[in-house]
Amino acid sequence: MQNGNTEHIWELLNTVPDPEIPAISIVELGVIRDVIFSDKSYTILITPTYSGCPAVKTFTDDIKISFKENGIRNFKIKLVYSPAWTTDWMTDKTKEKLRRYGIAPPSSKVVCPQCNTNRVELISEFGATACKAMYKCSDCLEPFEFFKCI
């Protein structure tokens, strides 16, 4: 696949999971901004979710491994900052995947992923990763993570 088939590249990228939320791929997360083919080479444009997100390094390595396994050598990965990543780029399908995984998806209304109530309580704006906040459900009393809107 050295011939400029960007669709195939997108398919491959879609098999690379988010290192911290493996239920969704990095394409679904919205960090792959574009795939460009020029001068016999692919350029993958990626953008970080949060400036200091350590997952960027991990999924960059994961992309390299996946491409190598599929015989793609003519590529480079470029980090871009503009436009800044936003949770608005997540599709409803992706949000549903997050919910099933146990993470309340980004939304103006925080809903418990277990019992769907909106009677929830913020524990902390910071969670195990930069993109998540910690909540507790007042109905089922389960703690859960919420994917913050940015």
Added chain:
Amino acid sequence: MSNLFKYTLRIADRSLILGQRMSEWCSKGPTLEEDIAMSNIALDLFGQANGFYEYAAQIDGKKSTDDLAFKRNEREFFNHQLSEQENGNFGTTTVRNFLHDTFNFLFYTELISSKDETLAALAAKSIKEVKYHLRHSTNWLIRLGDGTEESNLKVQKALDFLWQYTGEFFEMDEIDYEILDLEIGVDNKKIKEKWDKMINNSLKEAKLKRPVDGYMATGSKKGIHTEHLGFLLAEMQFLPRAYPNAKW
């Protein structure tokens, strides 16, 4: 050294040094949630610093981002003296960050309209994070200020001490003016009025007294710092200097 390089470096240094201070809280936070919060803030700040250092390195053309972070000496750092102030107790950290975050929020708000596309993009990215940093420090300021007699006393004391380091936010030197003339930089003096308003509102809600402007520390634009920066750098730079090609 071009003025754009220096200007970018100043922004990067502020984030790196405050980030290093926040990382010192890792495993020492007053509660598990706060430990995680402060480590997360440190990570955001390092990420922001990295973006600005990458751009500075690109302008410079010779030094790498690691060179800029780890191989400069104290007098070659241009962060505000406030960012290097010691963590002290949790109240001191809260006050320091609250003063810094308020400035940072207003600074990036202006920098978004910079004619320099990279700086504008980095500002747009950073401000999303700075917004919740500011919310975090302001909420704690109010909780502690409007908390017990003891907590109020501690944050008021920290505020009275740290106030002298807020004058530097609004200074303008020849580099700032040149970059401002090119419509790339921010007019720090213009921010002052908004900063005052935001600070006054939060202090009022936190039942804290705004200190009277007295002696104001200055010098970081020329690389002059308080005694704390040297110790911070010694800790932060030790490994890459002792093992120059270390990889991890």
